[in-house]
Amino acid sequence: MNDNNLIIKIENLSHAYGAQQKTIPIIENFSLDIQMGRVTVLIGPSGCGKSTLARLIAGFEKPDGGSILMHGKTVRGPSPERLVVFQESALFLWMSTLKNISFGPDSRGESSPGAENIVQKMLEKVGLNSFSKKFPSQLSGGMQRRAELARALVNGPKVMILDEPFRGLDAMSKALMQQHFIRLMANSLISCIFITSDIDEAVLLADQIVITTNKPLKVAAKFDVTIQKPRSTKKLVESDEANKLKFQALEVLHKEAMKSFASGSKAAEDFLRAYSIRNN
Numbered sequence: 027m028n029d030n031n032l033i034i035k036i037e038n039l040s041h042a043y044g045a046q047q048k049t050i051p052i053i054e055n056f057s058l059d060i061q062m063g064r065v066t067v068l069i070g071p072s073g074c075g076k077s078t079l080a081r082l083i084a085g086f087e088k089p090d091g092g093s094i095l096m097h098g099k100t101v102r103g104p105s106p107e108r109l110v111v112f113q114e115s116a117l118f119l120w121m122s123t124l125k126n127i128s129f130g131p132d133s134r135g136e137s138s139p140g141a142e143n144i145v146q147k148m149l150e151k152v153g154l155n156s157f158s159k160k161f162p163s164q165l166s167g168g169m170q171r172r173a174e175l176a177r178a179l180v181n182g183p184k185v186m187i188l189d190e191p192f193r194g195l196d197a198m199s200k201a202l203m204q205q206h207f208i209r210l211m212a213n214s215l216i217s218c219i220f221i222t223s224d225i226d227e228a229v230l231l232a233d234q235i236v237i238t239t240n241k242p243l244k245v246a247a248k249f250d251v252t253i254q255k256p257r258s259t260k261k262l263v264e265s266d267e268a269n270k271l272k273f274q275a276l277e278v279l280h281k282e283a284m285k286s287f288a289s290g291s292k293a294a295e296d297f298l299r300a301y302s303i304r305n306n
């Protein structure tokens with residue numbers, strides 16, 4: 027892939043938290059290239075710093091070290107070019123679906139028939155046109171996630187950062203949302219950074235899988251996913267290529283998750299050591 031396709035370049039990123047001094051490193055020496063129009067899936071153990079990375083790329087926080095460049099320019103703050111769909115629902119509870127989705131154009135004062143048309147088309151695209159007047163509390167979990175996707179997409183972002191967008195949905199709704207996401211993104215030029223902790227979701231959606239270490243977050247391994255599209259869970263179960271990739275990725279992920287599970291607890295470390303010794 028040549029450099030013309032590069033949209034985001036993250037180099038030697040580091041970030042730390044801590045009440046007095048910044049003593050808890052969360053991200054360390056993290057470097058990654060994001061290619062235009064591709065889905066990069068970040069997968070790592072719980073609490074490893076994925077959402078922190080999402081906030082840094084979105085520009086909500088400034089990194090302590092290293093750089094995030096979009097089209098060669100340093101990211102200095104949030105922008106409608108780089109939008110986030112958060113881990114927790116962030117719909118405005120007091121606004122209808124329509125008002126939530128048109129929030130971006132409305133707040134920029136774009137009230138032309140053209141802008142309204144884009145919102146209307148987006149409502150249809152995510153299958154919520156008959157729910158436009160309903161409030162978030164009147165929508166199912168899956169509908170709320172679709173409204174959030176639509177609220178970001180109407181702004182025509184170049185980059186979407188999706189932070190575990192389907193976490194918490196039941197298995198059936200999650201599968202439907204994944205297929206919906208695949209259809210929405212088909213032939214799209216939007217570059218997605220999709221965060222998950224679900225390896226099956228990663229193999230289903232990714233062009234590139236990046237496995238991260240436990241805190242401090244670094245790149246543990248990268249895999250290009252060349253499995254033919256459109257993909258479906260059913261096809262992947264029967265695909266040798268998908269299963270091989272899944273097991274390679276799981277091996278790295280398992281090691282990182284175990285470290286995360288045990289970190290800070292001598293008892294947990296001893297437990298893991300004892301249980302991982304083979305008897306042969």
Ligand SMILES: Nc1ncnc2c1ncn2[C@@H]1O[C@H](COP(=O)(O)OP(=O)(O)OP(=O)(O)O)[C@@H](O)[C@H]1O
Pocket residue numbers: 043044052071072073074075076077078079113223241
């Ligand atoms: N604003 C903050 N101030 C201090 N510590 C923070 C802050 N935000 C996150 N952390 C800490 O940074 C670490 C990484 O948190 P983060 O939410 O980025 O992880 P994550 O990988 O997204 O976790 P999860 O899998 O649970 O979503 C955690 O130990 C968390 O407690």
Ligand SMILES: [Mg+2]
Pocket residue numbers: 076077078113189
């Ligand atoms: Mg998170």
